[in-house]
Amino acid sequence: MSENPLPAFEPDWLALREEADADARATAPLDPLRVHLAGRGAGPGARPVRVADLGCGTGSQGRWLAPKLSGAQKWLLYDVDPGLLSLAGAHMPLTSADGSPVGARMCLRDLGSITGEDLAGVDLVTGSALLDLLTPDELTAVARAAAGAGCAALFTLSVVGRVEFFPSDPDDPALTEAFNRHQRRGGRLGPDAVGAAGAVFGELGYRVLTFESPWRLCPERVPLTLAWLRGWVGAALEQDPEAAAGGYLERRLGECERGELGVVVHHTDLLVLPEGGADHP
Secondary structure (H helix, E strand, O other): OOOOOOOOOOHHHHHHHHHHHHHHOOOOOHHHHHHHHHHOOEOOOOEOEEEEEEOOOOOHHHHHHHHHOOOOEEEEEEEOOHHHHHHHHHOOOOEOOOOOEEEEEEEEOOHHHOOOOOOOOOOEEEEEOOHHHOOHHHHHHHHHHHHHHOOEEEEEEEEEEEEEEEOOOOOHHHHHHHHHHHHOHHHOOHHHHHHHHHHHHHHOOEEEEEEEOOEEOOOOOHHHHHHHHHHHHHHHHHHOOOOOOOOHHHHHHHHHHOOOOEEEEEEEEEEEEEOOHHHOO
């Protein structure tokens, strides 16, 4: 899954990365999104904005996005893990940017089963660190469901397969390539997700906008960087045990602990807007 060094969707890992996620997410999509929502008659002085958060985890996307949009909001939180879903529901913001109420309803569902009918009346589908976990069929199902509802979609923090280290190491490229292949296991899109999503939504008549959203790790975030390094190197070596010479992980961990390592993990945020979306109230 997306840079996850701990068991899938481990709450401790999600909590550790939340601040870095919030800092990394692009804010540039918010203005065109607000214009789109206003065109649908949702937002300040109008009806509530209706948002479906797919694969919500512990709810970090809602905690980041809800306070940045004005007007009343109604969120549908979708996840297949009841424990994570409970955390998300318990920690959603209560008010939006202008103090209007924010409500949330939890939905225990697998994303592959969501249809346009489920999203009827929704203005925005959103998700964080989600697209790279999907298979092509799952991505197509999500895109068709959104298109069936005529709603916009904002997907943040999709990995793109590029990591920068300062200083660099001769083994960095081989490890990056091995990690990217690990991301694609099981037919998942991994670092190909943004391009694939853009193509699928484009074929469905959407306008596709992309925005860089890099993680900036050590030296500012040592605990997160240490956890990320262990997971990133571990996944790469699981895929290709010959990708790095012995001692790479220990070297990098030591550099991080001494404040001598910088890491940028590149992501892309994707905003897709239905052409003529304002015609779908």
